[in-house]
Amino acid sequence: GEDVPPATVVETLRACCTVTGAIGTAARDELVDIICKREMNMYTQIFGTIGETAKLERTVNRYKWFIRRLDSRSAIWGIFPEEWRVTHLLAL
Numbered sequence: 001g002e003d004v005p006p007a008t009v010v011e012t013l014r015a016c017c018t019v020t021g022a023i024g025t026a027a028r029d030e031l032v033d034i035i036c037k038r039e040m041n042m043y044t045q046i047f048g049t050i051g052e053t054a055k056l057e058r059t060v061n062r063y064k065w066f067i068r069r070l071d072s073r074s075a076i077w078g079i080f081p082e083e084w085r086v087t088h089l090l091a092l
Helices: 007-023 025-047 056-072 086-091
Strands: none
Touching: 007 025, 025 056, 025 086, 056 086
16 A cells, blocks of 8 residues: 555645745755655665575565555655655665
């Protein structure tokens, strides 16, 4: 299922993005960095950096998980202004 936050949360987060954008690029970059690190922390918890799940042979599984994660949270990614390229930065 898709992770869809309540409408009031979405509006509050959009307003926060507007304020963050008005503060400047340093604030925006810091926020995006925090978001990306939080998301990728889950990836690291699941797939680790050593052991069976970290092997090159598991790349397809890791990729599939990542795509499912992006898709399931599309409502959340839609909160951020497109020019922030949050999903693009997650994929780097």
